[in-house]
Amino acid sequence: MYEAKTQLSRLIDRALAGEDVVISRAGKPMVRLVPVPPKPARRTPGSARSQIRIAPDFDELPEDIAAAFRGGRA
Template sequence: MSTVNIHDAKTHFSRLVERAANGETVIIAKAGKPIAKLVPLEQPVVDTSKRFGGLRGQFKIPDDFDRMMEDEIAEMFNGK
């Protein structure tokens, strides 16, 4: 954690934001008295359970998937 005066904070704001983004906390002081704190934001947790490919590699689809139970289905529709 570092402390900078308000004039330096205005002059080097983008550098201070970059330091905060890298995990550092920066205290901004006026006349030596702390008045503000620049802290990094916590990254939101991304819910990957609803993403495409989330189950990749956990099961295998047979090559004849589109022809499975073909005879039974035809029998149900044709009534034979």
């Protein structure tokens, strides 16, 4: 643990480079250093425009499905 404290910057650099860095105390693994995942890109409203198509009958519910919601049959 003492060695990890004195070498923390170097250990962080190794973890950022993809190395598996495990810090131990008395020979027992205690902590694994891993990079924080990058923040996902911010979604831009309208960025999928013209890539998605909604069918003309999207809002029309078929009678058999409507009947199923009511607990009956068509």
